[in-house]
Amino acid sequence: MRIHVVDHPLVAHKLTTLRDRRTDSATFRRLADELVTLLAYEATRDVRTEQVDIDTPVTTTTGVKLSYPRPLVVPILRAGVGMLDGMIRLLPSAEVGFIGMVRDEETLTASTYANRLPADLSGRQVYVVDPMLATGGTLVAAIRELIGRGADDVTAVVLLAAPEGVETMERELAGAPVTVVAAAVDERLNENGYIVPGLGDAGDRLYGTS
Ligand code: URA
Numbered sequence: 001m002r003i004h005v006v007d008h009p010l011v012a013h014k015l016t017t018l019r020d021r022r023t024d025s026a027t028f029r030r031l032a033d034e035l036v037t038l039l040a041y042e043a044t045r046d047v048r049t050e051q052v053d054i055d056t057p058v059t060t061t062t063g064v065k066l067s068y069p070r071p072l073v074v075p076i077l078r079a080g081v082g083m084l085d086g087m088i089r090l091l092p093s094a095e096v097g098f099i100g101m102v103r104d105e106e107t108l109t110a111s112t113y114a115n116r117l118p119a120d121l122s123g124r125q126v127y128v129v130d131p132m133l134a135t136g137g138t139l140v141a142a143i144r145e146l147i148g149r150g151a152d153d154v155t156a157v158v159l160l161a162a163p164e165g166v167e168t169m170e171r172e173l174a175g176a177p178v179t180v181v182a183a184a185v186d187e188r189l190n191e192n193g194y195i196v197p198g199l200g201d202a203g204d205r206l207y208g209t210s
Pocket of ligand 1: 195
């Protein structure tokens, strides 16, 4: 597993406003969407392409287009859905699958309550999106499911990561074809499993619930 923290002033600017407790849900949603698009640009650096010949109005030349099978984008329900539009803005032909995972707030372990994924992901590139890489339990479980179905290149796109979660992923997914792309790696997790300084509960802030 490798991690790529996107170092860009626009990413830092948008992330700062997302962290601010005074940012309302509508602004949070819009900024999260913009931030995901910037992360998606970095996350798709190794998206598979093939060479094609085309006619321009002037001449014939070669270019590239995305290869088949198209990449699969998988938001983890609920909060990952807030990142879907930002991803498919740059990958409009991607297929979309869903995994619903919930974290027990006491044990902090993740369990699956919904699974709408293609049965066979052999040879597929997958972009799994979830805003917060906290303990890493949810992402490890989701990525194991994807690799178990044959995915051979998985990129997790997250807004924020905790060092504890990164460590868990490195340990549990050692040697697996996995990349994490994040806007920042924060200081730590607190005793309730929240990222510090973080941005609070990403799902609640996206959807205006608490
Ligand atoms: N999930 C969240 O939404 N926020 C955190 O800080 C950790 C997990």
